Amino acid sequence: MAARCWIAAASAVVLTFAAGEGPALAQPAAPFLMGGVAAAPGTTASGDLKVPGGAGDSGTEIPFTVIHGTKPGPVLALIAGTHGVEYPPVLALQRLRGAIDPRTLAGTVVLVHMANMPSFLARTIYYGPKDGQNLNRVFPGRRDGTLSERIAFVITTAVIDRATHVIDIHCGDGNEWLRPYSYWVVTSAPPVVAASKDLALAFGLDHIVIDTERPNDPAASVYLANTAMTRGKPALTAESGGWSRTDEESIARIERGVAGVLKHLGMRAEGPDPVAHPVWLGRNEVLRSGFTGLLYPLVEPGQTVAKGTPIARVTDFHGRLLEEIRAPFAGEVLYVVATPPITKGEPVGFVAERAAAPPAAAAAPAHAASR
Numbered sequence: 001m002a003a004r005c006w007i008a009a010a011s012a013v014v015l016t017f018a019a020g021e022g023p024a025l026a027q028p029a030a031p032f033l034m035g036g037v038a039a040a041p042g043t044t045a046s047g048d049l050k051v052p053g054g055a056g057d058s059g060t061e062i063p064f065t066v067i068h069g070t071k072p073g074p075v076l077a078l079i080a081g082t083h084g085v086e087y088p089p090v091l092a093l094q095r096l097r098g099a100i101d102p103r104t105l106a107g108t109v110v111l112v113h114m115a116n117m118p119s120f121l122a123r124t125i126y127y128g129p130k131d132g133q134n135l136n137r138v139f140p141g142r143r144d145g146t147l148s149e150r151i152a153f154v155i156t157t158a159v160i161d162r163a164t165h166v167i168d169i170h171c172g173d174g175n176e177w178l179r180p181y182s183y184w185v186v187t188s189a190p191p192v193v194a195a196s197k198d199l200a201l202a203f204g205l206d207h208i209v210i211d212t213e214r215p216n217d218p219a220a221s222v223y224l225a226n227t228a229m230t231r232g233k234p235a236l237t238a239e240s241g242g243w244s245r246t247d248e249e250s251i252a253r254i255e256r257g258v259a260g261v262l263k264h265l266g267m268r269a270e271g272p273d274p275v276a277h278p279v280w281l282g283r284n285e286v287l288r289s290g291f292t293g294l295l296y297p298l299v300e301p302g303q304t305v306a307k308g309t310p311i312a313r314v315t316d317f318h319g320r321l322l323e324e325i326r327a328p329f330a331g332e333v334l335y336v337v338a339t340p341p342i343t344k345g346e347p348v349g350f351v352a353e354r355a356a357a358p359p360a361a362a363a364a365p366a367h368a369a370s371r
């Protein structure tokens with residue numbers, strides 16, 4: 001019942017934002033309060049959001065940092081660790097905690113260092129170890145739900161509802177070899193869609209997938225970034241790194257992306273320029289295995305493929321070929337699964353086709369990806 005009341009309240013917020021008022025800006029004359037921590041203007045403070053226990057678990061914690069500026073401005077939430085084996089976003093936020101100076105900042109940056117602590121500590125890809133759920137499929141979450149749903153509920157209510165802009169930072173999961181890209185969701189209110197496009201350009205990744213299939217119901221937003229957008233807040237999902245690696249290049253790319261967004265939002269005077277000539281990707285498809293067995297990737301991320309190019313091969317445990325998965329259309333490989341285990345229905349790769357640039361918000365390519 002409590003969750004029902006909360007959903008009704010969230011819907012009311014969306015109506016307010018849809019009228020064009022936008023979320024309120026932070027007022028740095030006052031401390032920014034979060035999770036029992038008060039960050040005074042011009043200071044950085046850290047704490048842990050508590051996720052209460054439920055059936056079969058004792059809950060968890062979500063470590064965060066608030067960097068509270070001295071001038072009014074946006075509240076930018078940066079979230080890492082939604083998936084447990086995605087390390088460059090986590091390491092980038094560890095660096096940003098000290099690198100963003102609150103004394104010269106306009107507005108407030110909220111760093112969520114580890115959204116999915118159970119998955120991180122258990123080193124599980126895709127799914128939480130307690131409930132087998134993908135955290136980035138259960139938003140906006142439930143107060144009294146599974147552990148993943150309770151984590152989502154806390155992130156929605158304590159972080160997203162407090163933010164004006166949200167960036168959910170991912171990479172290829174522990175088994176995924178990936179070239180960097182971001183998702184631009186075009187299914188929300190036009191002003192939010194337009195501002196989200198600007199966020200994607202400011203973050204600077206030069207491949208941008210146009211996502212046309214995210215739900216626009218704030219009570220069933222499913223994805224983290226989409227939860228922000230259905231509440232009237234510009235948002236972005238970024239991907240840099242993967243395959244369980246902690247490479248400097250992938251970490252630095254995220255730091256640069258955040259610096260670009262801080263400049264774009266007027267939170268800092270200096271920063272890199274937006275990407276000038278991005279590759280817009282329209283039609284796209286996550287290719288999935290029809291069988292359980294051993295996976296052999298046949299392409300690399302960034303590779304251009306023709307329609308019918310073999311992407312991966314699946315054999316049974318006795319070496320017999322079960323399936324050769326081929327590109328359904330000509331395009332570019334954004335990621336490919338590059339470790340042997342594969343279960344029927346799971347992704348083996350992601351292919352996307354170049355769109356005309358720059359796209360209109362109403363462009364309607366088919367088969368939006370799901371991350």
Ligand SMILES: [Zn+2]
Nearest residue numbers: 083086170171
């Ligand atoms: Zn992820």
